[in-house]
Amino acid sequence: MSDLPETAEHVRRTLRERGLDLDDVAEPIAPGVDSLRARIRAVADRLGVDDAPRPPRARARRS
C-alpha cells in the first residue's frame, strides 16, 4: 500500500504523455497495474533465453 500513491501518479503521467485524458482512472487501476507488472516480472524471471516463442498460427497449420 505504501507505494500506491506513487503508482497512481505514474499511471496518470504515463497516460497524459500519450495524450489520454484519463486522470479519473489512475487511482482505481493503480493496484491492478502494480499486480500485473509484478506478475509479468515473475513470469519473465522463470523464462530462460532458450524458451523462444513459436508462433501459434504456424504450429497450428502444420498439425
Add this chain to the structure above:
Amino acid sequence: MSAAFLPAAELADRYARRSLSPVEVTRELLERIDRLDPQLRAWITLTPERAMDQARAAEAAIGRGEAPSPLCGVPVGIKDLIDVAGVRCTSGSRVRADHVPKRDAFVVERLARAGAVCLGKQNLHEFAYGVTSTNEAFGVCRNPWSMDRVPGGSSGGAGVALAAGMTPLAIGTDTGGSIRIPAAACGVVGLKPTFGLVSRRGVFPLAWSLDHVGPMARTVADAAALLAAIAVHDPEDPWCAEAPTEGFAGATDLRGRRFGLLGAPLFADAEPVVASAVEEAAGTLESLGALRVDLDTASLQHAYTAFHAMLATEASAIHERTLRERPREYSALTRQALARGFMVSAVDYVHARREQARVQRSLERMLEEAEVLIAPSLPRTAPPIGEPMSREPAEAWNRWMPPFNLSGHPALSLPCGFDREGLPIGLQIVGRAFEDGRVLGWGAAYERETDWNQRRPAGFEREQTRAVDL
C-alpha cells in the same frame, strides 16, 4: 406446439416433412423476443424484415427441394460486434452506436449462403471487454435461470437468447472465454474453435492474438452444424488457416479412448458443487468406456498473467485513438480496463508471448497423453448482477478459459449440472488443434448420456406461443 426450444436439427427435419414452416417459426421467435426481451435485454437490434425475407426465401428453396444446407430456414442471432451489411453494429458501446457497415462479415456471408435466417444483433459486454454483459448503453443482460444473476459474457445476449428459447443458434466471439462463459452460465453449448479455423473478417477485434469466432447452440449437434457452415477458409483473412472443414460431427464411441482431467494446482478451487459435477461427468465418460488420466497443471499457472498482459496491450492499441478523442463515451469500467494496457511495456508483452508459447507446448504434451482434456468451465455459477469482477489470476471468474485462447486449442463448454439454486454448471472439453470435430464428438457422447440440456429456466418453458404446426 411451440418451436421455441426445438433444436436446429429438428427444425430442419420438420421443414423437410412440411410439418413446420421457416416463415411461421421466424414469426413466432420474433414475437417471443418482443415479449421477453424488455426484461432479458438479449438483443440490441432486431432485423425482422431481413429475417422474414430470408425465411420466405428458405421456405421457397425447401419447397423446390433445393435447401442449400441443414441450416436452411433456421434462425440465428449474431453478436453485435459482427458486421451485417446495412445494420448498425454497436460493439455494445456508445462509441460505435451509429456505425453501419457496408459489407457482411465472412461468417454472416456464410450463414446467408447456407439459407439461415438472421434474427438480429445480440447484446454483449461493451467491446467484448468483460465477462458480465452488464451493458450500460444497451441494457443490462439478465440470466433466464435467475433474473438477478449475470448471464456471463461477453457473448451474453447469445447465452440468454438460447436459454430463453428466442433462437436455436447464435454466433459469438471468445477472447478469454466469451463464448464459453455465457454457455456455462446459461446452461447452453458454446465452442471456441481452433485459432484460425473461422474467419474474423468483419468482426470488431478485442485482441488480435486471442480472438476467436464460434458457434453457440442448445445441443452439441447444432453447434457442429453451425460450425460446418462458417468454418471455411477465407482468403481475405490472413489469420484464417487452410484446414479441413468437414467432419465436425465427431465419433461418439468413447471405448478405449483417453481423456485427461485437469487438476491441481490450477484447477483446484472450484465451488464444491462445481467440482462434484465435473467429477460425475468424468465418471459418465468412464462409464462409456473412456480411460481417465489425471493431469497436473503446474505448467499452466502463469497462463492467466500472459493472457492478461496480451489482452490489455492489444485492446489498448485498438482503442487508442477513440480513447483519446472520445473517452467519456466509454463506460468507466471499460475506460479503466483500456487504460491498464498502456502500463504494460513492450518488453513485458514479449515475455507474455514467450509464456504463451510455453503454455501451448505444455498443453500439446498433455494432449499427447490424452485425446481431450476436461475441466470445469467456471469455478462458480453465475454471480449476482453488480458484483465486482476481479482480474487477478486467483480470483477471475473466467480464469480457467484463457489458457486455451493462448494456445489456440478448441474448447467446448456444455452443461453438466445445476447448483442448489438451479443455476447451470459448465463442463469444458479441450482438444488438439484442428480436431474440433473430435471435441464435439466427446461432447455429443456425454450429452446423450445426460439430460442437462433438456432442462429449461422456470417460467420460460411455460411461455408458449401459438401453435405453428401446419
